[in-house]
Structures are given as structure tokens and as C-alpha cells.
Amino acid sequence: MTMIAASRHAAPVGGSEPERLLWMYRTLLRIRAFDERIVRLFNQGKIAGALHSYVGEEAVATGVCANLRPDDYIVSTHRGHGHLLAKGGEMRRMMAELYGRVDGYCRGKGGSMHITDVSLGILGANGIVGAGLPIAAGAGTAIRLKGGDQVVACFFGDGAANTGAFHEGLNLAATWNLPVLFVCENNGYAQFTPQRMHARVPDLFVRAEGYGIPGASVDGNDVLAVSEAASAAVERARRGGGPSLIEAKTFRWYGHAINNPASNLGRDQAEIDAWKARDPIPRFERQLLDRGLATQADLDAMRAEVLQELEESIAFAEASPLAAPESALEDVYTTLPPGAEL
């Protein structure tokens, strides 16, 4: 049973507009800072495994989660650090997980690909592309059966849109009119193969029509545009209007995985540069300054706070003990009969 805990990082849904916008800015910074730093930590040999950087895509998780209450749910992916941070995750417990320490969210059993805090309503990050969509439909089913008004935001990539689970999950959610917001983070590439080699249609939101649900395309590097689209979809789902599909077009600055440098070779440097010029963070920063919602000094102070949070998270992780090897034998089952062998 998922127990929803309060997080000091949770989105201030229902708060004032400046409060909400500054939360978005801070969240963009937290995701960027975390996922930039783990590249360095990986190269220093401090953390291991398959790390999938979300750098460049921060506006999608931020814009969606800005509209979610603490008791709403999300379903994440292998590229899930940003989702967890945007739903209220603690950087230090995330960092401890990447270090394989006992204070990590998953006590060292999950690592980057499965990093999650179930108490924040995050129903797992997932190493299997597309697998989250039916699970999101199941969470929506439970909400319906319990008579709640929560919603589920299900993140997945362009690759997932070609799996059978995408079809089955969307069709089920549509047929049962479930409160699920399906968010396709279309970053244009599989590991390094362009999307045009995997699908005939460049726009994946059009598939919504085949399920009889609303679909929309949005600039995934514009946090306000994402938030606006998500807001409409969340409200519709909360009112009992059923699921919808949002395609956020965005771009991954780095390769598919940090430990897989070859996965950036298939991409044109000019394309990478063009997307970097559309960096969602300075873009949003200008909007905040232009609208007088913050001064440069405010933003600099926030950056310093986020940097401090990051440094503290590394210190916390490095001070936490390594998970004992034999703890690998725990958590396979919730209960076993006395004397049963694993």
C-alpha cells in the first residue's frame, strides 16, 4: 500500500503563480545540477552502472509535475532522475542509491534505472521500455475503485510508443476512462537511431485519435508550454474526463547512457548545438526576469542553494555505508513460511 509522504520539494499546486514559477525554476536547476554532476562522478569512477542523463529534457518532468498534488502518482522510466526530483525526491537519497549505499532510496538494489520513492507516489522507474503504461492504467483503475480524484502521469519515450504495451495500456485506459496522463518524451532518438527509422509518423500524439482520446503536441523545452498542456490534461482526468496523450518534443544532450559513449556518435553536432541553443533553463530565466518575478540576484541565490544541496548529497552518499553484500538476500518476498529456502 502506497503511503503518501509530504516532501519539502513537492510542487506548490494551488500556490501563487510566482511561487509555482519559482518552484519550476528551482526544479529545472536541481535536475540539471544532479544529472550534470553524475557524469563527472561516473568518470571519476565513484558511481557505476547504466546512468541515463535527463539533461536537456528537464522542462518535461518539471512542467508536468508542477500540476501534480503530493497524492497524485507518476510512473517513470530508465531516464528517471528528473521525474523523481520533480515529484519531490531527495537528492541525497538519490545520490546514495547511485553510490550503492544503504541510505539510497532502494538500499542499493535498484540503482539509477529503478530509483524511486514509492511514498512520493512514484510507482517505479523502469528498465523496460513501454512497461510503465499498463502499470499506470492499473494505478488509474485503483483510483477509480477507491473513489479518489488523484491522477497518474505516465512518462515514457518515443521508443515506447512502438511497443505493444503502449497500445495495450492506452487502449485499456481509454476504454475504462481512467485518470491517466500519458506523457511521451520524444527526444528523437533510440540509443542513437533517429526516430524516422522506427516510425513512419514524426508526430506520435496523433496516435491518441486511434484510442478516442485527446492528443497534443508541445514544445518540450518550454516549461510553461508543458505545464499548460499538462494542466488541461490533469484537470480533465481529475474531473472524470479520462486519459490523454501529450507528446513533448525535446532533446537529450548526451548519449543514451553515460557508460555508452558510442550512443552519441550517430547524432549530428549541428543538431546537438541547435538544441542546446534552445536550452529550457536560460529561456525560462529570461521570462522570469522579464516579468519581474525574480531578480538576477534571486536566481543566483537559488543556483547557489541547489549547488549546496548537490554537494551535501555527495557528502551524504559518501558517508553512508555500502550495502552489505548479504543484504542482497532481503526483499525478494514480503513473507515466506518459516524455514522456507529462497
Next chain:
Amino acid sequence: MRELLLREALNEALREELRQDPRVFLLGEDIIDPWGGTFRVTEGLYTEFGPERVRETPISEAAIVGCAIGAALLGMRPVAEIMFLDFAAIAMDQIVNQAAKLRYMTGGQTSVPIVIRAAGGAGRASAAQHSQSLEAWFTHVPGLKVVMPSTPYDAKGLLKAAIRDPDPVIFIEHKMAYSTKGPVPEEDYVIPLGKADVKRPGKDLTLVATSRQVLRALEAAERVAIEDGYDVEVVDPRTLYPLDLETILASVRKTHRVLIVHEAARRGGWGGELLAQIVEHAFDDLDAQIIRVAAENTPIPFAPPMEEFVIPQVDDIVAGIRSALA
């Protein structure tokens, strides 16, 4: 005691759990009335509990299991029906990579209390895609529990235990056993997962059989009792994982001889695992080689004489007993 068909016992278990626990709901293909599933296990439940708690799904096995998982993460107790066990192949990612591992991958943050019911086994001339015994696929995956009832009494008590269990349970019903009749108490009772049952006590041979082959093993045991004077002990593990190895080993220490019977293909079958465990734990107690009676290593053929040839029959078990005691 009142007697019920095995499918009626399952139906009663579902009905009682639906009545007493609002977290329980069913989902699956064609499980609604008037028929209640291909094998009529859910007959009448849609009528009693309505479309919210008896949820008719599209033909989407991955979504059925994935949906059960997502609902379980929010505290529900879903019971998913996969019409034929063979169709679990379509849902394997959700079963193996999701349900079995979510608790572990999250470091114990959550449990996944789902039951996946499915009809396995051969005997209806349904050919290769509707007749398999795939239990070894699931016993091989840490994180799953695997149940195979053989009698109406066990079916009711084990299904209720599976529904109340906090972990994912694969509950395999044998389609040829649905119409077997047996005593079933009317009251609420649970048979704990991980508790074997000695279906027939004996002193000469430990015969471990699963699912429908328990029924055939009992027939074979009666025949050799009359024809050969052998006293065979038939042990039904009932749950393949968690496994009540103690009950099996206690029998082995008494009889010193073992025959394992299952309907799955011999190669990679669960019997090989059991054989290994008996050897590891009770080698010194064995007076003879352990013998396995299992299906041939072929897909299940359509034509009834071929199907019968491939699947263990009572005659095959009798021959196995004689060979084990020779």
C-alpha cells in the same frame, strides 16, 4: 461434507474474498456473465459484484497483468485471469520483469499482492498453444510464488491464501481438473502457501506429483497396491514455491525411494529441480536412483492418440513405480 466441482470451489473462494475484502477485484478476458470465463470459474460474479469489481478487459494480456500490478501498488488485491496459461507468454515482461522484481528493485518499499490465475495442462485436443504446463518458467524467477491445486478442497483454500498473500502468485489450474468433484467446507478456510499434503500415506515409495498428475498418481498407487502389493506414498507439494521440502524429505527418509511425476516437458521441468534438491538434502537416505515421469520433449500435439502418448498416463506412472521399486 458437501461436494463441489473444482471450478465451483474456485468460484466460491473468489466470491468469499470479494465479499469480505473491498480491495479484491477481478480482471480478465470474457470473465463476465452469463458464462463467467472460458472455464466458468467466475460465473455469477459479474452479476453479484458488477462491472467495477469484475472488470472485463480487452484481449491484452500485458495490460491485464500490468494493470493488476499498478492497482496492487495502490493497495488493491487484484486477481487477474489469463485465459490459458500459454497466453502468459504475452505478459511475461509484466510478470517477470515487473511483478516479480518491484519489491526487490525498490529495496522493499512496496509489495505486489497480485494473483494471476491461468488454466494449464493438456487433455482437450487443444494442440500446442492451449495445452502447456509452464510452471517451471515461473518457479525459476525469484520473486514469484507458484501454486498448483489438485483437488477442490485445496483449490478453495489455496486461492484464498494466494489472494491474501502480499507477493505475486501464479495460480495454475488444470483444465482437466475443473470438473473433478470433492468435499469442500462451506466455511472460510485457508491453506497456507508452502505446505505440502500427503494425499496417500505409504511406506515403499515417495511419489511426488503435481496438479492433475496427483489424481493419476493416486489411481496408479491403488493399482500397484492391488497388483503388486506396493504401498506408495503420494505427496502433493501444492505450492512449487515456496516449497515444503521438509514434508517431502520426511517421506524420502521413510521410503528411501522417489518417483516424480509432472505433466510439463521433462527437459527443464520442475521435477529436475526437485530431484536436485532431494539429492542435495537426502542423498544418504536414497536406496535407488530417482525416477521422473514427465511429458515428452515435444509441443503438445492435436490428435488425441498423439496427445495421450506425449502426456503421462496412469499406465506410465504405474511403470514408473515398478521401475522405482525394482
